[in-house]
Amino acid sequence: xRIEEAEEAIRSLLPExxxxxxxxxxxxxxxxxxxxxxxVEKAGIAGMLHDIxxxxxxxxxxxxxxxxxxxxxxFLEYSDKLWxxxxxxxxxxxxxxIEDREILDAMTxxxxxxxxxxxxxxxxFLADYIEPGRDFPGVDEVREVAAENLDNAVYLELQxxxxxxxxxxxxxxxxxxxxxxxxxxxxx
Ligand code: DGI
Ligand code: FE
Ligand code: FE
Ligand code: FE
Numbered sequence: 001x002r003i004e005e006a007e008e009a010i011r012s013l014l015p016e017x018x019x020x021x022x023x024x025x026x027x028x029x030x031x032x033x034x035x036x037x038x039x040v041e042k043a044g045i046a047g048m049l050h051d052i053x054x055x056x057x058x059x060x061x062x063x064x065x066x067x068x069x070x071x072x073x074x075f076l077e078y079s080d081k082l083w084x085x086x087x088x089x090x091x092x093x094x095x096x097x098i099e100d101r102e103i104l105d106a107m108t109x110x111x112x113x114x115x116x117x118x119x120x121x122x123x124x125f126l127a128d129y130i131e132p133g134r135d136f137p138g139v140d141e142v143r144e145v146a147a148e149n150l151d152n153a154v155y156l157e158l159q160x161x162x163x164x165x166x167x168x169x170x171x172x173x174x175x176x177x178x179x180x181x182x183x184x185x186x187x188x
Pocket of ligand 3: 110111125128129
């Protein structure tokens, strides 16, 4: 699959605003891939597809998580906002024929992160947060750090996300903490 084919695949599945977000993530991921030496085509495809399951119903998302032995059922114990990520990867594999493990993992972990994220996983995780359409307090700081050091930017995103969740009295998926603990060791 090429980036343009990925764009066509999401067009009918996402409302206009989410479609534009996905194009923004794809373009940002391509830029980060060029800067940090990742596979540019994979970054563009994973960025385009990352939210493909965002508008599936909770019932469908839950059914997919239960059906697939390779998606941890512990997602169901946490926020339903997490569910579209692993289910999107399964959808990309089953319906779009994507078999590339790096693309599928980048999609699976784009929301929560995890420890030992590889280059493509970090790029998609970060691109989702800083694409040009995002506008929330602190995003410009992360954009600036992203231009300098990938791990520092991923760390900052995780720090802001965890603080945000705690302030809103929301649960934090364990892999998000694991990603934070991993990156805090790697920052400069
Ligand atoms: O799908 P997007 O809106 O583009 O972004 P996303 O997939 O990164 O979703 C982020 C949302 O998930 C954000 O509103 C925070 C929420 N969330 C809920 N629980 C957790 C969580 N995010 C992380 N990283 N970890 C959690 O435990
Ligand atoms: Fe998402
Ligand atoms: Fe995210
Ligand atoms: Fe997204």
